Amino acid sequence: MIGNTSIEDFYQQATAKLPEGITKEIGHFNIFEIEKLFDKKTGTRFMPYSRRAYYKISLIRGKNRAEYADKVIEIEESALLFATPKIPYHWLPHDDNQTGLFCIFTADFLSKNKVGIVLDDLPIFQPGTLPVFQLTKEETEELEYIFRKMNKEMGADYIYKYDLLRNLVLEVIHYGQKLQPMPAIDAVKNASDRIFSLFIELLERQFPIESPQQKLTLRSATDYANRLSIHVNHLNKVLKNNTGRTTTHVISQRIVQEAKILLKQTDWNISEISYTLGFDELAHFSNFFKKQTSFTPVAFRS
Structure with a gap:
C-alpha cells in the first residue's frame, strides 16, 4: 500500500x-x-x-x-x-x-x-x-x-x-x-497501476472506524473517481482489470468487512454503526447488510 x-x-x-x-x-x-x-x-x-x-x-x-x-x-x-x-x-x-x-x-x-x-x-x-x-x-x-x-x-x-x-x-x-x-x-504507462494503488489507498485509509463520531466520507464509485480526477467509467475499468469486480462491489465488500468487525467487537448500537458507515437511515444499512451477508445486523451480532 x-x-x-x-x-x-x-x-x-x-x-x-x-x-x-x-x-x-x-x-x-x-x-x-x-x-x-x-x-x-x-x-x-x-x-x-x-x-x-x-x-x-x-x-x-x-x-x-x-x-x-x-x-x-x-x-x-x-x-x-x-x-x-x-x-x-x-x-x-x-x-x-x-x-x-x-x-x-x-x-x-x-x-x-x-x-x-x-x-x-x-x-x-x-x-x-x-x-x-x-x-x-x-x-x-x-x-x-x-x-x-x-x-x-x-x-x-x-x-x-x-x-x-x-x-x-x-x-x-x-x-x-x-x-x-x-x-x-495523459500518462498511459503505469497509469492503471497508479489508479488502482491510489484507489486502494483512499479506500483503506478510512478504516478502521474507531469512534461512533467517525463517518465514512467516500461511499460511492463516483466519490472515488472525483477524488482521483478521472471518469467513473475509467475507474471501473481499472478495478475490473485488477480485481474482476466493479468499483461498487469492492467498496461494498470493504464496508461489510468493517460492519462485521463493529458488530462483533464493539458495544455500539446498530444505529451508531450505521451512521459511521455512511448510511443516513438505519433501514438502508440493514437492507444493505442483509443483501451482502444474508443476515440482518441484529442476527449477525447475536
Whole structure:
C-alpha cells in the first residue's frame, strides 16, 4: 500500500530537526529552502509517492515531474505547487538544479476559528484539481518575496508571528487561485497501476472506524473517481482489470468487512454503526447488510 507520510516522517527524510512544542496550540508550520534538504546523505531529492498528513505549498525552480493518478505534469522552469493530504502525488526532479522554498502546515494551523475559512473548501484544495502552476519571472519574484518573508518571520521573536505567517500563507493560496493550472498529459504507462494503488489507498485509509463520531466520507464509485480526477467509467475499468469486480462491489465488500468487525467487537448500537458507515437511515444499512451477508445486523451480532 502507498505510504502515509507524517510530519515526523517528513523531518526524518529531510534530516531536519522537528521544532519542540510547535504543534501544541498553534498547529504545525515550517518553511524550508529546497536546495538545503533531501541531499545530505544520498543526494536524492525526490518525494516518494505517498499521502502526506500535512499540506504543502512549494515554489520550485527547476525541471520536475508531478504525477497524479492518470495525469502527469511536466515542469520546465518555475512553478507553484499545492499539495493536500487528500490526494497522493509523486514529485520527481529531472535535474540537480533544484532551488526554491516550500512551507508545510497542518489543518489546525489554518483552522476555521483562526482564519475564518475551512481549508478544504477552498478551490485550490478541491478534489479533481491539479494545482500546479507555471510561473512567469515576475510571478516567481512576487511569490519568492512572500516565501522569504515567511522564512524571516520564522526566525523572529515577534509574539504574534504565527498570526502573520497565517496571513502570508493565505496570501500565497489566493495568489495561486488566480493562476491558470498547467496542462496535464495523459500518462498511459503505469497509469492503471497508479489508479488502482491510489484507489486502494483512499479506500483503506478510512478504516478502521474507531469512534461512533467517525463517518465514512467516500461511499460511492463516483466519490472515488472525483477524488482521483478521472471518469467513473475509467475507474471501473481499472478495478475490473485488477480485481474482476466493479468499483461498487469492492467498496461494498470493504464496508461489510468493517460492519462485521463493529458488530462483533464493539458495544455500539446498530444505529451508531450505521451512521459511521455512511448510511443516513438505519433501514438502508440493514437492507444493505442483509443483501451482502444474508443476515440482518441484529442476527449477525447475536
